[in-house]
Amino acid sequence: MATENRTEVTEFVLLGLSSRPEMQPVIFGVVLIMYLMAVLGNTLLVLVACSDPKLQTPMYFLLSQLSLIDISLTTIIVPQMLVHTLSVNRTISYNCCMTQLFSFMTVGSMEVHLLGAMAYDRYVAICDPLRYSAIVSHSLCLRITLTSLVVVSLNSLLYSVLVTRLTFCGNQVTHFFCDITPLLKLSCTRPVINEMLIFTEGVAVVPSSSYNLEQDRQVAIFYTLISPMLNPLIYSLRNQEVKGALRRLLRKLHLRQLPAWISGKESQ
Template sequence: MDEANWTSISEFVFSGVSDRQDLQPLIFAGLLATYLVNIVGNFMLLVLMWTNPQLRTPMYFLLSQLAIVDMGTVSVILPEALVHVLNKHRAISFTNCMVQLFIWLSMGNMGSYLLAAMAYDRYVAVCNPLRYATVVTQSLCLKMVAGSWVVVLLHALLDTVMVARLRYCGNHLQLFFCDLPPLLLLSCTRPITIELVIYTEGVLVMMTPFAFIVSSYIRIGLAVARLRSAEGLRKALVTCSSHLTVVILFYSTATSPYVYSDSSDTKENERVAAVFYTAVAPALNPLIYSLRNKDVAAALRRTGRKILAWGK
């Protein structure tokens, strides 16, 4: 395409969660409720971990980092989405779009790396329980978290810089936030080099933790298969059930943007799927860990009794 046909973009316009005007009040209420559940649930989880010495362990340190990432993920997307539900002018400046993209990529990928670190924690807890305290230390968890942040921030920065350098022929994003696939679709020319870098490097960054999680659970499965006692099997399932549930929820929703085609009749489904992986899934994580975890439930009861005692 000629240089003259390229459009200088100062802002992007979102399509919103849905085109149906009669559903906007219901969408606003649903997004607001999901946002509040996420923030309140994850914040309560953090308070429990900070105030209960029983939860100051490597596993709960990793879980606290996941709670922070979940809150960051929804906070960079949902507040603006809520405003746009009530406002027909659903625009975001070019700069703010790139900032949102950078934070979204950082938080989203950091979630997968934290789940990988938690998978290693569960592997050691099941396969080497006697060595757990010496292998999975606070120092190791800090190093894993710090290293993960370095990887995901560099990955997000590379993708954001390359996308910011693209030439755009339009500014209408078929989504309610700035993400890579809809931005690449607006490029005037086929950015082969940029797409090649984004998808090869991106797949490597995203699939590495997934492959690690799968290999960890294969080893856990082999170890569980060798157990002869029903009690040992039950303990292994209890140890891994919450984490495995979160992993399945995370990856089943995170891969949804790449399932749909580019045809117009799938755009509505794609936007609905985006609500699940940006809003619903992060909100369910604290519920899964609080409802299925005896330590968290016990800490919640202790904190509740303390609050009641202070009120008297």
């Protein structure tokens, strides 16, 4: 019977940030600008870190991975949010909702692991600089990244599978994406196992939220848009090494395009 009730919910309705029609164009414009800035800033950082020989260090490897995570995090959430902002139909299919939940939890948890690895990297560099190169290596950073990815993927899969086993009594999600907390609120019965995981095992991977749903939406804006937009500026783009690498990259691209431009001008 529980299975039959669950399968009745074939899609969810994402209520978004605001129900006021006059606010939708404003929200769309602000979110679009922030999204483009986040993607552009993080993409520049990845290109610079991967192309410049002077930045082939563990610290910049971790920073580039953080930028990739930020790009993924915003892309999982924001494009669909923008479509729903200017659309009357704000539905998302059940399977897409579960996929978004799994992807968001995986990428969001991975960001926490990377920040921890970056903190360890800087701790060793400051407290034990003479042995830094021997302790922190590219292979260590790669192992940390891959191990963290496996751990968070399995953890997110566990959460997602448990959510799919719930019986939903409604389909209106008080959020702008499929997050675990508003989905648990739709359960007909108290999701005891899910709550136990969130407040015990989940603390080690994602610090659990004590906010209500309205506060959750406000906080979600910060970690899906504001934080990815500011991370490149905070961690790298104000760094003189990164600025120098960015100038070298732009100069290299300019010089590659210059002969074609000159030849085109001469042919005219």
